[in-house]
Amino acid sequence: MSITIDKSKCIGCGKCRTVCPGSLIKKDENGKAFIKYPKDCWGCTSCVKECPVHAVRFYLGADIGGMGSLVHTESMGDILRWVIEKSDGEISKIDINRKESNKY
Amino acid sequence: MKIEKIKTQILIIGGGTAGCYAALTIAENSDAKTLICEKAHIKRSGCLAAGVNALNAYIVEGRTPQDYVEYVKKDADGIVREDLLLTMSERLNKVTERLEQLGLVILKDEKGKYVTRGNRNLKINGENIKPILAQAVENLPNVSILNRVNIIDYAVENNRINGAFGIGIENNTFYIIEADAVIIATGGAAGLYKPNNPGFSRHKMWYPPFNTGAGYAMGIRAGAEMTTFEMRFIALRCKDTIAPTGTLAQGVGAKQINSLGDVYETKYGITTSERVYGTVNENLEGRGPCYLKTEGITHEQDESLIKAYLNMAPSQTLKWIESGKNPSQQNVEIEGTEPYIVGGHTASGYWVDTNRATTIKGLFAAGDVAGGCPQKYVTGALAEGEIAALSAVDFIKNHKAQSIDKEKIDKQKSEIKKFIGENNSNFTIEQLEEAMQTVMDSYAGGIKTNYRFNEKQLDIADYKIKQIYQLTDRLHADDFQELMYIYELRERLTVCQSVIAHLKARHETRWHSFAENLDYPEKDNKNWKKYVNSRLENGEIKIILRELVKGGTQFEHNN
Ligand SMILES: Cc1cc2nc3c(=O)[nH]c(=O)nc-3n(C[C@H](O)[C@H](O)[C@H](O)COP(=O)(O)OP(=O)(O)OC[C@H]3O[C@@H](n4cnc5c(N)ncnc54)[C@H](O)[C@@H]3O)c2cc1C
Numbered sequence A: 001m002s003i004t005i006d007k008s009k010c011i012g013c014g015k016c017r018t019v020c021p022g023s024l025i026k027k028d029e030n031g032k033a034f035i036k037y038p039k040d041c042w043g044c045t046s047c048v049k050e051c052p053v054h055a056v057r058f059y060l061g062a063d064i065g066g067m068g069s070l071v072h073t074e075s076m077g078d079i080l081r082w083v084i085e086k087s088d089g090e091i092s093k094i095d096i097n098r099k100e101s102n103k104y
Numbered sequence B: 001m002k003i004e005k006i007k008t009q010i011l012i013i014g015g016g017t018a019g020c021y022a023a024l025t026i027a028e029n030s031d032a033k034t035l036i037c038e039k040a041h042i043k044r045s046g047c048l049a050a051g052v053n054a055l056n057a058y059i060v061e062g063r064t065p066q067d068y069v070e071y072v073k074k075d076a077d078g079i080v081r082e083d084l085l086l087t088m089s090e091r092l093n094k095v096t097e098r099l100e101q102l103g104l105v106i107l108k109d110e111k112g113k114y115v116t117r118g119n120r121n122l123k124i125n126g127e128n129i130k131p132i133l134a135q136a137v138e139n140l141p142n143v144s145i146l147n148r149v150n151i152i153d154y155a156v157e158n159n160r161i162n163g164a165f166g167i168g169i170e171n172n173t174f175y176i177i178e179a180d181a182v183i184i185a186t187g188g189a190a191g192l193y194k195p196n197n198p199g200f201s202r203h204k205m206w207y208p209p210f211n212t213g214a215g216y217a218m219g220i221r222a223g224a225e226m227t228t229f230e231m232r233f234i235a236l237r238c239k240d241t242i243a244p245t246g247t248l249a250q251g252v253g254a255k256q257i258n259s260l261g262d263v264y265e266t267k268y269g270i271t272t273s274e275r276v277y278g279t280v281n282e283n284l285e286g287r288g289p290c291y292l293k294t295e296g297i298t299h300e301q302d303e304s305l306i307k308a309y310l311n312m313a314p315s316q317t318l319k320w321i322e323s324g325k326n327p328s329q330q331n332v333e334i335e336g337t338e339p340y341i342v343g344g345h346t347a348s349g350y351w352v353d354t355n356r357a358t359t360i361k362g363l364f365a366a367g368d369v370a371g372g373c374p375q376k377y378v379t380g381a382l383a384e385g386e387i388a389a390l391s392a393v394d395f396i397k398n399h400k401a402q403s404i405d406k407e408k409i410d411k412q413k414s415e416i417k418k419f420i421g422e423n424n425s426n427f428t429i430e431q432l433e434e435a436m437q438t439v440m441d442s443y444a445g446g447i448k449t450n451y452r453f454n455e456k457q458l459d460i461a462d463y464k465i466k467q468i469y470q471l472t473d474r475l476h477a478d479d480f481q482e483l484m485y486i487y488e489l490r491e492r493l494t495v496c497q498s499v500i501a502h503l504k505a506r507h508e509t510r511w512h513s514f515a516e517n518l519d520y521p522e523k524d525n526k527n528w529k530k531y532v533n534s535r536l537e538n539g540e541i542k543i544i545l546r547e548l549v550k551g552g553t554q555f556e557h558n559n
């Protein structure tokens, strides 16, 4: 899997660059983030969860059965909302309370 | 290239699980000046970056640390260090409480007791476990952190470590760090073998692709004694997403079934390696693919699983959603990963004494890089971080580092200059990495050969890996990040050579799949209840066979 960054949304805060465990995200001449090594992405989603303006989204590569959906998160207090946009336009949202433990 | 020289009392290499906890322990027990060098950023580096699912190692009520030792010993079929397992197990619950104090959410019942999963696990929300640890470390007064500094080698003189060399991948700086004691906590090694999906998703692997075995390689080069590299770890994972299967197996009780719908796990056994082996065999005998049987679970279980995976392996949740089917409507296909070297799951790594001192004076090891102590997982890595830290604090009371001699520094510098200088290489770093992975896959028991190998194949692997290493001499880096990639490739090639030598040395098959030697397909308890250790001597890997360290004893190095 890998990520894609929407430059038109990016405000250049640098948070995604900081957290990437592979140092794969860099900034361009305008200070906007871009993924320099898309094939090296581990898929940890750290960058996705950091972005304050939901500019970073992740997807599954076609080689592992990906079908083009894009996923981002929205942080609202204790709630971390995962938003999945399917390529046919359907959107699913899943809310996770960070104060709640996994059941399994 | 800029040059920076730093002096510290304790250097921690790798600000991951064990490294962060070592820093916390040092700060609590001394005012030693401490420096963490982390190749990424401690907020989300290493194994914990995506989050973890559970605390896999905890002593539940009614059980003892010795019970944990017995469990691991059985799973690893005897080749463990009981002294290490016991000292780790005794600390598991204390580090768990500490994690909770720092802010980790752990599930409790109405009486305020931890809710357990099976005999050893606790249920948590592990999504933010790394930021929690990192924040605690960032607040410590005597601890400084250098993020995006990749350590490339130790400075060792007469078997005594005096510090290390590093490269700042974003500031083009060469670091010379002098330290009275060093804690190595760089985790294990991924990327030695061709991965499940070598194309676009080549890094969609279980173990972090950024843990490249630096700690092992630097130790090997410096002549440290290493142990049990032949006990590779192969994970049984959800196909494609390489997401963990434990949550399905232990969480909702999903059984391993073949394509005929027959439960096969009972046929092969349920140790970690037997679960992988069974899956390989069912496929070989024409009964693949294999699955975890989730069909028929409840709607409520569906929802919980979808959330649980978001907290640790979001791709699996995405897979369910993209397919339009929940786990209750389709079984989850499983496969074995490529082999990794990881001392937190199996027993590979530094040969340490009970206090986690390596055979190099002043160097201590903790977490996945330390050997002899499998199944340590998150809490075990923390526990070892604590033990190594206490040993380092004690060590610096009577030992000061010598300054690193100029000749060593110049040698490192000129090597860097060569790599970033003129480009006259016809190979790229990526090409050589792929060449290495293909060799390991074909001749050293990778996915291609169903993890099996024989001596002739290993000889070919050894020959070819050495050849590829020679080719790295002429590689070129455009910047310091690429320079890091050259060092990572060399680390992996160094670890590969040791893995091959160890696989060749153990003349038996004790663990199916992990070390399946077709020349010796049977287990041989009479001759091989032994550790296979090794040390580099005059450029050659020397194998050292050692008798098992008995339970209830302490182990000290006597050289
Ligand atoms: C995907 C995954 C899921 C897991 N899930 C669970 C779970 O649910 N429960 C459980 O109990 N255990 C789990 N484990 C196991 C557990 O997370 C690990 O055993 C443990 O975190 C290892 O700690 P460590 O400190 O050895 O390695 P890490 O935490 O990986 O730390 C190594 C650090 O060293 C840095 N580093 C590496 N090389 C260099 C270098 N040359 N210079 C500077 N820095 C360097 C890395 O960036 C990293 O920060 C999981 C492991 C993985 C990979």
Ligand code: SF4
Pocket (backbone or CB within 6 Å): A002, A003, A019, A020, A021, A022, A023, A024, A025, A035, A040, A041, A042, A043, A044, A045, A046, A047, A048, A058
């Ligand atoms: S998902 Fe993880 S590895 Fe991939 S770019 Fe984001 S932070 Fe880096």
Ligand code: SF4
Pocket (backbone or CB within 6 Å): A005, A009, A010, A011, A012, A013, A014, A015, A016, A017, A032, A033, A050, A051, A052, A053, A054, A055, A056
């Ligand atoms: S976190 Fe978002 S806004 Fe900030 S630099 Fe990255 S993409 Fe841009």
